[in-house]
Amino acid sequence: MSRLSQAFAKYRLQWLLLGLSTLLLALSLQHAFRQITELNRRDTNNMAAELRSQFQEMEAFLEAMRGQAEERLRSNPQSILSRHLYQALRVDGSKRINLDQVPADLPPALIGNLTGLGPLPVPGSEREDTIHLALSLSPLLSTASKLLDEEVAWIYFTGTDNFIYLYPWVPSSQFRFDATIYRKSYWQDALTQQPPAQRATLSRPYQDFAGRGQMITLSQPITKAQKVVGLLSIDILLTNLERALQQPAPQVGTLFLVNQHKQVLARSQPGTAPPLRYGEERDDYRWQQGAFQLVHAIPDTPLTLIHRIPLIALLEALFWQSVTALVTLLCLVLATLSSLRSRRLNQRLNYLSRHDALTGAFNRHHFDAFEHQHALAGNQRIGAIMFDCDHFKRVNDTFGHGVGDEVLIQLVRLCKPLLTKENSLIRWGGEEFLLLVVDETVSLCDLAEQLRRAIADHPWEEIAQGLGVTVSLGHCRQRPGVKLQEAIRRADVALYRAKANGRNRSEGWDDGEGQPE
Incomplete structure (x- = not known):
């Protein structure tokens, strides 16, 4: 009886371990499925946002x-x-x-x-x-x-x-x-x-x-x-659209860009069969025509993005996503997932350490690194453009802080198309922004006017009825022997002169108006 009891106990333990492994594997596969679809949904939404911006x-x-x-x-x-x-x-x-x-x-x-x-x-x-x-x-x-x-x-x-x-x-x-x-x-x-x-x-x-x-x-x-x-x-070449869908394409499956006539304009993987039909936009992946399919109508455009993940591709992705769990017997899987989460968190923290959380512009920490880098390089011709919203307090008081936040976010979006990679747009504080221009050939006066006109001409009433936004700008280019902080101070002085002269204008630093601190 003792041996039978031991054998039964051993048998039960094996079944328990098998059941536990099966349960953990099922949970791992379920987690992997959610992770795959969430990442691909995010990539699809990001692609839709990029296409909408271009349109x-x-x-x-x-x-x-x-x-x-x-x-x-x-x-x-x-x-x-x-x-x-x-x-x-x-x-x-x-x-x-x-x-x-x-x-x-x-x-x-x-x-x-x-x-x-x-x-x-x-x-x-x-x-x-x-x-x-x-x-x-x-x-x-x-x-x-x-x-x-x-x-x-x-x-x-x-x-x-x-x-x-x-x-x-x-x-x-x-x-x-x-x-x-x-x-x-x-x-x-x-x-x-x-x-x-x-x-x-x-x-x-x-x-x-x-x-x-x-x-x-x-x-x-x-x-x-x-x-x-x-x-x-x-005119837009369809080959250009296909290249756009591939940069970056979702990790699994194929993206299809479809027009208002349900014609496929481009796909992220050439030669992939398109969907024969599709219904209305859905918030999640649904099984349709032999594949998991996400339909996303791009807002304010006649275009639709469809992401299809064939069953075989999904199973392959799930397998490779879960193979570590089989090899490391669950514990290493959890450690791996924890490591992935930590790495993503570190990337997010690293991003937040240099960027403003609301607008996505750079912050003061980035400015410190920028100043140190260019001081070491001996670059003493950096241009500074300081600008802020006219009557921003009135916007917050009239339309609410939510609209005020939307205004700041839109300001950064309007500025980005006019900037090069070498430029740094920094949220200096509140509604005040600092643009640092490295290229000496760029006319600060022209760039400031382009920014001013782009902001003044934007249809702000799309955010709130009766809303209008303008900015005042001051600019100064650093000269040899003048520190960057002093050039910024001079740009700030020019900004206040622009406000004193009526707002919705740009002013340059006048060497005759004051002395460096």
């Missing part, structure tokens, strides 16, 4: 160009630049207009090429006005192209009277106007709504006339007396 940036450029164009149509579409370029237009042997000979006294990067059906319009005609209008948009097209950089292929204006003004410049031998452009989906989609839509319209995919491949177009019509005179458009 809104392009919409903002189109809106700015539309506003200027329609204002010119109401007054005078001609400008010194447009008249100069208009004189350079030529009609070739096939009776087509081109701007192949760009005036030598104009920067090449400023000009696109205008091609269309000839002859040149009669002086004083509506077509002449429309061509002048297109040519006058050259600075805006150039600026948009520089800031959007590799995100877009072409930026252009297409007139309803058989011409196109394309940026960047390419010779007419490579691309010229073709009347079949009016049958392209971007043109048809933009004009289907009556009256014409005030927001930009995203087209279906189509083949680029210049042979660069499949693309989509974001377009906005320009109207005069409720009549469309042309379209402002930004």
Whole structure:
């Protein structure tokens, strides 16, 4: 009996250990599943936020160009630049207009090429006005192209009277106007709504006339007396969208970018079969068509992100996620998970030690490191731009501190597109910010004005009805023998002078107004 009891006890212990191992393995797999889906959901949401930001940036450029164009149509579409370029237009042997000979006294990067059906319009005609209008948009097209950089292929204006003004410049031998452009989906989609839509319209995919491949177009019509005179458009190559989905792509599965017509525009893994159908947006992964699927409509855009994790890929991910638990018999798994949590916490703490928790801008600890680094390097030409919100207390008192926090967050977002990697935007205290500019070639006056205009022109009423925000700025560039702290103090003095002179303005340091402390 003693041996049987011992054998039974041993048998029960084995089953207990097996059951405990199975339970812990199941819990480990459940934890791994939640971790995989949460990480992939986060990556999908981050990708959606990035795509939304790019889409809104392009919409903002189109809106700015539309506003200027329609204002010119109401007054005078001609400008010194447009008249100069208009004189350079030529009609070739096939009776087509081109701007192949760009005036030598104009920067090449400023000009696109205008091609269309000839002859040149009669002086004083509506077509002449429309061509002048297109040519006058050259600075805006150039600026948009520089800031959007590799995100877009072409930026252009297409007139309803058989011409196109394309940026960047390419010779007419490579691309010229073709009347079949009016049958392209971007043109048809933009004009289907009556009256014409005030927001930009995203087209279906189509083949680029210049042979660069499949693309989509974001377009906005320009109207005069409720009549469309042309379209402002930004072309986006689908290959660029696919690269965007891969940087970084979710760890498991495939991301699909889908338009409002449920057409797949891009995917993070080439050759992966897309979803045959999908329902409404869901907050969690659901089993659909042989895969776990997350549908996320990108806010304020006609685009949707779909993340699909096939069953085999999910099982493989779960296996590799849980294999340590099998090898280390649970204890090492817990230690590993604890280590992962600690590492993430350390990364978060390291981030928070250098960044403001509310706005994401750098904080004073980063400034100390920045000052020490550049002092060792001997860099004594750093520019300082100090700015803060005008009447910020009034914003908090009128709209509440929640809106005030949103204003500060939006300020940082508006500043970031205008900054380079070498610049450091620091929350100096409260609503006051400090921008440190390392590049000596950057004009602090111009950069301060760009920041001021970007903030003043932002539609703040989207945050709260009746809200308006402006900033005052002061700037000073460090000189040899002048410490960075002194340059910052001088910028602060210039800031207070800007406030004294009426706010919503920028002022530079005047050496005659005070002495260093």
